[in-house]
Amino acid sequence: MFYLTLPCQVVVSGEMIEYYDISGCYIMRPWTMSIWEIMQAFFDAEIKKMKIKNCYFPLFVSPGVLQKEKDHVEGFAPEVAWVTKSGESDLEVPIAIRPTSETVMYPYYSKWIRGHRDLPLKLNQWCNVVRWEFSNPTPFIRSREFLWQEGHTAFATKMEADQEVLEILELYRRIYEEFLAIPVVKGKKSELEKFAGGLYTTSVEAFIPHTGRGIQGATSHCLGQNFAKMFEINFENEKGEKAMVWQNSWAYSTRTIGVMVMVHGDDKGLVMPPKVAASQIVVIPVPYKDADTKGIFDACAATVETLTESGFRAEADFRDNYSPGWKYSHWEMKGVPLRIEIGPKDLANNQVRAVRRDNSAKIDIPTANLVEQVKYMLDNIQQNLLEAAKQKRDACIQVVKTWDEFIEALSQKKLILAPWCDEEEVEKDVKTRTKGEMGAAKTLCSPFDQPELPEDTLCFASGRPAKKWTYWGRSY
Amino acid sequence: MFYLTLPCQVVVSGEMIEYYDISGCYIMRPWTMSIWEIMQAFFDAEIKKMKIKNCYFPLFVSPGVLQKEKDHVEGFAPEVAWVTKSGESDLEVPIAIRPTSETVMYPYYSKWIRGHRDLPLKLNQWCNVVRWEFSNPTPFIRSREFLWQEGHTAFATKMEADQEVLEILELYRRIYEEFLAIPVVKGKKSELEKFAGGLYTTSVEAFIPHTGRGIQGATSHCLGQNFAKMFEINFENEKGEKAMVWQNSWAYSTRTIGVMVMVHGDDKGLVMPPKVAASQIVVIPVPYKDADTKGIFDACAATVETLTESGFRAEADFRDNYSPGWKYSHWEMKGVPLRIEIGPKDLANNQVRAVRRDNSAKIDIPTANLVEQVKYMLDNIQQNLLEAAKQKRDACIQVVKTWDEFIEALSQKKLILAPWCDEEEVEKDVKTRTKGEMGAAKTLCSPFDQPELPEDTLCFASGRPAKKWTYWGRSY
Numbered sequence: 021m022f023y024l025t026l027p028c029q030v031v032v033s034g035e036m037i038e039y040y041d042i043s044g045c046y047i048m049r050p051w052t053m054s055i056w057e058i059m060q061a062f063f064d065a066e067i068k069k070m071k072i073k074n075c076y077f078p079l080f081v082s083p084g085v086l087q088k089e090k091d092h093v094e095g096f097a098p099e100v101a102w103v104t105k106s107g108e109s110d111l112e113v114p115i116a117i118r119p120t121s122e123t124v125m126y127p128y129y130s131k132w133i134r135g136h137r138d139l140p141l142k143l144n145q146w147c148n149v150v151r152w153e154f155s156n157p158t159p160f161i162r163s164r165e166f167l168w169q170e171g172h173t174a175f176a177t178k179m180e181a182d183q184e185v186l187e188i189l190e191l192y193r194r195i196y197e198e199f200l201a202i203p204v205v206k207g208k209k210s211e212l213e214k215f216a217g218g219l220y221t222t223s224v225e226a227f228i229p230h231t232g233r234g235i236q237g238a239t240s241h242c243l244g245q246n247f248a249k250m251f252e253i254n255f256e257n258e259k260g261e262k263a264m265v266w267q268n269s270w271a272y273s274t275r276t277i278g279v280m281v282m283v284h285g286d287d288k289g290l291v292m293p294p295k296v297a298a299s300q301i302v303v304i305p306v307p308y309k310d311a312d313t314k315g316i317f318d319a320c321a322a323t324v325e326t327l328t329e330s331g332f333r334a335e336a337d338f339r340d341n342y343s344p345g346w347k348y349s350h351w352e353m354k355g356v357p358l359r360i361e362i363g364p365k366d367l368a369n370n371q372v373r374a375v376r377r378d379n380s381a382k383i384d385i386p387t388a389n390l391v392e393q394v395k396y397m398l399d400n401i402q403q404n405l406l407e408a409a410k411q412k413r414d415a416c417i418q419v420v421k422t423w424d425e426f427i428e429a430l431s432q433k434k435l436i437l438a439p440w441c442d443e444e445e446v447e448k449d450v451k452t453r454t455k456g457e458m459g460a461a462k463t464l465c466s467p468f469d470q471p472e473l474p475e476d477t478l479c480f481a482s483g484r485p486a487k488k489w490t491y492w493g494r495s496y
Numbered sequence: 497m498f499y500l501t502l503p504c505q506v507v508v509s510g511e512m513i514e515y516y517d518i519s520g521c522y523i524m525r526p527w528t529m530s531i532w533e534i535m536q537a538f539f540d541a542e543i544k545k546m547k548i549k550n551c552y553f554p555l556f557v558s559p560g561v562l563q564k565e566k567d568h569v570e571g572f573a574p575e576v577a578w579v580t581k582s583g584e585s586d587l588e589v590p591i592a593i594r595p596t597s598e599t600v601m602y603p604y605y606s607k608w609i610r611g612h613r614d615l616p617l618k619l620n621q622w623c624n625v626v627r628w629e630f631s632n633p634t635p636f637i638r639s640r641e642f643l644w645q646e647g648h649t650a651f652a653t654k655m656e657a658d659q660e661v662l663e664i665l666e667l668y669r670r671i672y673e674e675f676l677a678i679p680v681v682k683g684k685k686s687e688l689e690k691f692a693g694g695l696y697t698t699s700v701e702a703f704i705p706h707t708g709r710g711i712q713g714a715t716s717h718c719l720g721q722n723f724a725k726m727f728e729i730n731f732e733n734e735k736g737e738k739a740m741v742w743q744n745s746w747a748y749s750t751r752t753i754g755v756m757v758m759v760h761g762d763d764k765g766l767v768m769p770p771k772v773a774a775s776q777i778v779v780i781p782v783p784y785k786d787a788d789t790k791g792i793f794d795a796c797a798a799t800v801e802t803l804t805e806s807g808f809r810a811e812a813d814f815r816d817n818y819s820p821g822w823k824y825s826h827w828e829m830k831g832v833p834l835r836i837e838i839g840p841k842d843l844a845n846n847q848v849r850a851v852r853r854d855n856s857a858k859i860d861i862p863t864a865n866l867v868e869q870v871k872y873m874l875d876n877i878q879q880n881l882l883e884a885a886k887q888k889r890d891a892c893i894q895v896v897k898t899w900d901e902f903i904e905a906l907s908q909k910k911l912i913l914a915p916w917c918d919e920e921e922v923e924k925d926v927k928t929r930t931k932g933e934m935g936a937a938k939t940l941c942s943p944f945d946q947p948e949l950p951e952d953t954l955c956f957a958s959g960r961p962a963k964k965w966t967y968w969g970r971s972y
Binding site: 105 | 514516517518521522523524525526528529530532533549550551552553554555556557558561573574575576577578579580581582583584590591593603604607608611613619623624626628640641643815817
């Protein structure tokens with residue numbers, strides 16, 4: 021079936037993406053961008069409430085700075101794109117394109133931060149980044165250029181940094197659950213999976229039932245003082261002593277939209293949660309031979325006007341070269357949450373027919389109740405999508421306690437919850453032992469919401485005492 | 497004086513810009529970004545009303561596509577940055593970074609546009625572009641990477657395209673005059689100065705009195721059918737015949753902010769028009785030795801709260817390591833439109849003292865009238881800045897009719913309005929004859945608002961019959 025991986029066909033026919041003539045780059049069409057803008061409006065307003073300010077740092081990084089943090093550069097170096105020429109001339113020194121901006125920004129944090137009154141320093145930028153990956157480019161999920169926000173903050177104390185990590189993670193959870201209708205698990209990444217050069221990484225993790233893979237939704241890192249050490253970000257504290265800042269960085273990207281496509285899409289195409297749909301309602305005239313075509317078209321236009329005035333995003337499809345049936349399929353493919361049909365009978369009865377994209381339910385709405393009923397239905401669709409996704413995801417969760425159970429669950433594409441000793445060598449060992457054409461299993465996260473762990477529980481993989489419950493699986 | 501060119505020092509001390517370790521790239525700090533965001537919110541809403549939709553095309557361009565339109569590539573090729581490596585590997589084919597996106601987008605316009613029902617196609621993107629210039633990098637005005645919006649639209653008829661060119665140009669005028677308080681002239685560029693590969697270019701032109709240079713503020717191009725021919729953007733019209741689209745492209749960039757700095761800045765630093773200022777009001781406590789410090793601080797906090805609740809952007813400067821005098825200079829340098837001081841006398845009299853950045857006027861405001869008076873003053877500052885800039889600009893306009901008058905006016909750094917024969921060779925000739933270390937004179941635009949041109953008027957440069965009044969000068 022088309023959705024065994026990201027439904028590449030459906031994002032094209034649904035007019036979200038166009039393939040581009042450079043592999044791994046994709047055109048994001050308006051149907052995609054409006055989702056991005058809606059999430060951006062929410063997130064940007066929330067971080068402004070937290071007194072985080074927007075800035076814009078350059079796209080380019082000089083090689084010296086890029087290589088300053090060793091673990092960090094090891095993580096990114098193989099994917100860095102290099103500019104070596106301008107016009108016909110070779111540059112004196114090749115210049116990197118940012119894969120992320122820690123090393124771009126922190127030399128200036130060092131310059132701007134002098135005393136405790138300069139803290140906290142809390143900046144964010146909305147920008148593009150480039151990671152020249154070679155494995156299976158996929159729209160949204162693995163593209164060589166993508167859009168994201170990256171927040172970079174510096175604090176006087178670890179406590180403040182720790183607290184912000186979680187505040188941001190909660191915003192990421194809300195983007196997924198309240199906007200994209202996708203259930204996520206909040207948790208901590210393992211040492212092996214954490215951000216290169218950071219202290220610890222938290223994430224929201226989603227799961228795609230039909231592929232049996234976890235997917236990292238967004239990450240909020242505490243960088244500790246490691247970058248501060250490399251970039252000499254020091255300050256004079258209130259006692260007049262020299263101290264080093266504590267830093268965080270956090271990001272979510274256009275990958276969020278790919279997760280949405282995979283979680284909600286079905287055989288008919290895309291399914292857009294109402295909160296992020298560019299068009300929440302499409303109105304389609306259904307005239308018959310001898311019908312009052314003008315009356316029907318006017319009723320459609322009036323319906324769109326009423327809905328738009330009430331704050332909904334609605335449009336009519338008046339094209340005269342397509343049949344109503346063709347239009348139904350077209351807008352279903354694009355995932356519009358609610359379709360309104362108006363035919364002669366509806367006109368006669370002062371009603372419209374509404375058809376839900378999520379469950380195909382049809383209901384006749386008296387014109388007088390239009391706004392109220394549409395509001396109710398859209399709210400209900402939004403809720404229902406999250407609920408349905410949660411049920412499907414939960415049905416995939418498998419608790420395992422032994423290696424055999426683990427292997428069995430993995431073959432059944434489960435989201436595996438297992439007691440783990442939390443040792444890096446053991447995770448490496450699990451990866452080696454599960455290698456195969458489907459990809460190895462790895463930790464997704466240790467959920468903050470931990471089930472009880474009886475004292476003598478053993479690690480499913482090492483047989484040593486377990487320290488925590490951890491989600492495992494294959495992932496994107 | 498510092499402002500003979502763009503006041504590079506003032507954008508650094510005013511915390512708008514930080515110089516970056518790659519020449520020609522600059523860090524845009526929050527004080528800059530909030531101006532950009534305010535203009536963006538306005539423009540984005542306006543173009544959405546015009547049913548223009550946002551999209552995002554890739555940063556990268558393959559060389560074949562870039563070179564498709566000959567005049568166009570000649571205009572941009574010397575400044576194109578090329579990616580030739582990723583990680584340690586050489587790319588098979590070098591890949592360009594977009595200097596603008598005509599050639600990135602139009603192959604897909606050709607794919608998406610089939611019939612007249614697919615028209616108009618109206619897209620816009622907010623993005624970064626790269627032009628690797630070698631001459632005098634300057635923050636905002638000439639930087640190797642900058643932010644902009646670029647709109648790209650296709651129509652069935654030239655009439656629709658012509659009309660949109662002017663609608664967009666009017667939005668650019670509003671950005672300059674209503675937001676940045678900068679007077680601009682709307683007009684048409686000469687053949688020599690028009691967009692490479694386009695049919696005609698309109699622009700809004702500003703003028704910097706103290707440097708005597710014109711500056712192109714933003715451009716709205718009609719591309720005609722030239723790109724359509726190259727990229728085969730055809731459609732079947734209503735009669736079933738094959739036809740070719742008419743296209744526009746239009747853009748404004750972070751250069752707008754540089755123009756603002758140059759037009760309004762003075763010896764004390766930046767001057768922000770209230771409509772775009774990140775902080776419109778700064779409140780500074782002015783305690784004396786035996787004064788009720790707590791009472792003063794509370795009054796400052798209450799003032800900020802009252803103003804913020806009324807929709808103003810206000811903040812207090814409570815730092816305890818700086819004197820009030822230091823703070824006055826600091827916020828003057830940053831260009832905050834209105835400073836409010838609260839000292840013991842103000843506290844006793846239930847008043848605050850307000851000091852305007854634009855004209856240093858001081859006024860005591862009873863606390864009870866705070867919101868109303870602040871609103872009045874900010875409106876007045878906004879108006880006054882535009883009016884003052886207009887007077888200064890107008891005082892520089894010099895009407896000339898002969899070559900000698902032209903040369904004299906040029907040496908006096910005037911904005912020259914002259915009758916011109918509108919011949920490309922003549923403009924080239926003027927450029928050659930005025931070459932020098934200050935740069936050559938060129939046309940800025942032929943204003944839409946043309947003074948009367950008596951029938952026998954001759955061109956100031958060629959002595960042939962004049963066709964129109966045109967602005968000339970040195971420019972950025």
